[in-house]
Amino acid sequence: MNLQPYLDFATSLAYRAGKITLGHFNNGVHVNTKENNDPVTIADHDAEKFVRSEIERVYPGHAVVGEEFGVNGNGSPFRWTIDPIDGTKSFIRSVPLYGVLIGLEIDGVIRVGAAYYPPLDEMLCAGDGLGCWWNGRRAQVSTVQEVSAACVVSTDFQRLAEKDPTLVERFVQRKALLRTWGDAYGYLLVATGRAEVCLDPYMDVWDTGPFPAIFREAGGYFGSWSGKEGHAHGESLATNAALKPEVLKLMRGTSSP
16 A cells, blocks of 8 residues: 555644644633543644544545544544644643644554644654654664663653552663653654653553554554553553663563663
8 A cells, every 4th residue: 555645644734733733822822621621722623623624625534533523434444543732731831842643544553643843843754664754854763772871751750650659760770861751742752862762651542643653664662561562552652672672671560770
């Protein structure tokens, strides 16, 4: 299957949706609260509506799942995942570390992904067999081989502790550098070799949509904490290839300094 048209389409969608969000960024946007107490803005809604309308126009038989408006269509082997603003809490505080995430599942596997970071104007995209690209140049994970030399990032270390009370301490004992450059931005850092590990304890499919394809093509790993690749595990771990075995041991609590 020729995935290039889908990659071009996803990249264009992420870029154009990102420009919609920029119209509201750092501009006193009104914030509403969803039933789960997460914040949402008109920028989230406008960007997702745009992406959905373009998918319906170009690929009317494809299914869609998005953070703000749920699932449309069933039975198609093609399903698009949309997160119009991954990092809304950053967005509403005018922090530029948010992203627009678009992925394409084919028969349940993410084959194409695009992640655009509008205030930073950084585009990360990939398709199976087509490489991973970061603003027009090849993206690769780092070659760091020791946890003590690794930068480990997460959205919120407190939430990590809620799921595994000793996980952060295990990385601390191995002398890793810990930073909260989180949400979609953390995965950008790992895919481009600027950090080595990114992990989050609770993730929906739209939070993870583009990243399996991105990390396969960038030479890394993206999937569950137990080592299962993919986007639908309810959690996420990204790492470079060199560190993957040791990081998975740390996740299980079986590694020692």
